[in-house]
Amino acid sequence: MQNFFGPVLIVIVAILFFGTIFGICYLYFTSRTRERLALVERGLDPNFFRPRRTALKYGMVIFSVVLGMTLGDLIPFRYPVGVPLGVMLGGLSLIVYYFIIDKRLDKRDEA
Template identity: 30%
Template structure:
């Protein structure tokens, strides 16, 4: 009975603790750089992915999962076991969707 309350509490406190330490450490590093006279443009050097890129990744992943379910159903109808057909085809097509999104995003980054 105690584990029903204790396990979610431990999980959420661990997530909070890790994110708190990460954010405070990053803030301290940035303040130290600013005190030493570093330019603020240092913090903006990484490429930021836009909202469209994230939506494209999720859309192609969802398409891949949908195709995986469809192919899994077709494999099950053709005689393959359900326990094998669905997970295998879902993972294969989800992976193909993510690989496709990688190449599409790389092409879009080169154009921009």
């Protein structure tokens, strides 16, 4: 009997796993469609929530993480500090990105 429950349990877990992923994706896309339809009905742009200037953000984060990991490997220290330094510099780059975008949006609003 034990040999029978192993494959059945694997199939049940797989069905639940992929069903959960499908359910989350379905809810995400249907709610997004409803939001966009509501924006169109009100006469607004449906791409209102689309993020802008994401290439700058991703470039800054990737560069900062790689720089931090490289510097962490070069620093002679008792413990490995590459990954924590990379994560810290990645977070710092997101903060800097926020201030850059905030300043650009302020200039655009003034003009």
